[in-house]
Amino acid sequence: MKALILAGGYATRLRPLSCTRPKLLFPIAGRPMLEWIIENLAKEGVDEIILAVNYMADLLRKHFKSRFNGIRIRYSIDPTPLGTGGPIKQAQGLLGGKGTFLAMNGDILSEAPIKSMLKAHRETGAIVTIALHKVEDPSRFGVAKMANRKRIEAFIEKPRKSDARSSWINAGIYIMEPRVFNYIDAGRKVSVEREVFPILAKREKLYGFKYYGPWFDIGKFEDYMNANHKFLARISGRTPMVGNGTKVRRSTQLIPPVVINRKVEIGDDCVIGPYVAIDDHVEIERGSRIARSILFQESKIGELSSIDSSIVGEHVVTGRNVKLRGGTIVSDYVSVRDNITLGPRVIICPYKEVDQSILKPMSVK
Ligand code: GDD
Ligand code: MG
Helix, strand or coil: EEEEEEECCCHHHHCCHHCCHHHHHEEEECCHHHHHHHHHHHHHCEEEEEECCCCCCCHHHHCCEEEECCCEEEEEECCCCEECCHHHCCCCCCCCCCEEEEEEEEEECCCCCCHHHHHHHHHHHCEEEEEEECCHHHHHCCCEEEECCCEEEEEEEEHHHCCCCCEEEEEEEEEEEEHHHHHHHHHCCHHHHHHHHHHHHHHHCCCEEEECCCEEECCCCCCCHHHHHHHHHHHHCCCEECCCEEEECCCCCEECCCCCCCEEEEECCCCCCEEEECCCCCCCCCCCCECCEECCCCCCECCEEEECCEECCCCEEEEECCCCCCCCECCCEEEECCCCCCCCEEEEEEEEEECCCCCCEEEEE
């Protein structure tokens, strides 16, 4: 089966880190988010992925090329942003006119059982079957009002809290019949949630598949950190994971879950973890303490520093005795001088040189 992944949103709530990389390349427990998505799709019988993108496609191409882990990857570029429906129509040629296909939002991580979903889809005669996930507050999502256990009677995108009469929301994973192309105009921005699903619901061609497993919607930094924690716990529950070529001094303590990628160097007397993900080529000097944080590749952390609940972008350089506290985000290529404290919740934009401590939440542009 072919799968179309919608990957063209601007990820505005992950700025400034999303200014320089698409959301699908954000590392989660040491691997770009899209690798986790591909892994699940491959397990579930998908053999070809079409990435619908509208910016920074080159970065995705550089990483995934035209084949990744045995799966063929193709790229469909929006000429102008086409929303969530337009890219499906635009990829009609690549998806082929005959087979049932999968479409999904590119900002969710799940273990959705696509094979079971496909089986359920075939039993109902639906044009679209949507994976549904149960949440407390459905108002940030698309909400499915059920006619019975399976059929969706009405689909309401982002209702007001008082209007959300169901806690089953659109999990952003769809099985679609090629007939869906007839419901999407070509060449313009179309929202499947607002313009297509409501019509299919009226025609009794929209069905739901209730999914009870793990589901992460990566919208804001909190979601991103949370997903990273959960994936770390899953793959490195009790044992630290250390990649090839990484050197950790014997006096340094690793507290799992912790994932350290390739060619990282960690000096003496550091304490790393729990809930830490460190990407390739990072250097951490002696006596530093890192917990609940994500370090992107090639960052350098000076000695006697302490980083807690923060994100450090690519090629960041920090001096000695630097402290990053709760919710701080230091973007790519920033340098931070010795003895500086940042946080809680300080956001530093790319290429800044930080020479003063900032102890209150603020954004430095
Ligand atoms: N190619 C392309 N072009 N992709 C796009 C565009 C575009 O113009 N606009 C958005 N996308 C992609 C985004 O990258 C994302 O992966 C997906 O489409 C959904 O868009 P979001 O902007 O993230 O929508 P949302 O999070 O507000 O709501 C959607 O997801 C919820 C679940 O997380 C809706 O589908 C809701 O109904 C759903 O509950
Ligand atoms: Mg989203």
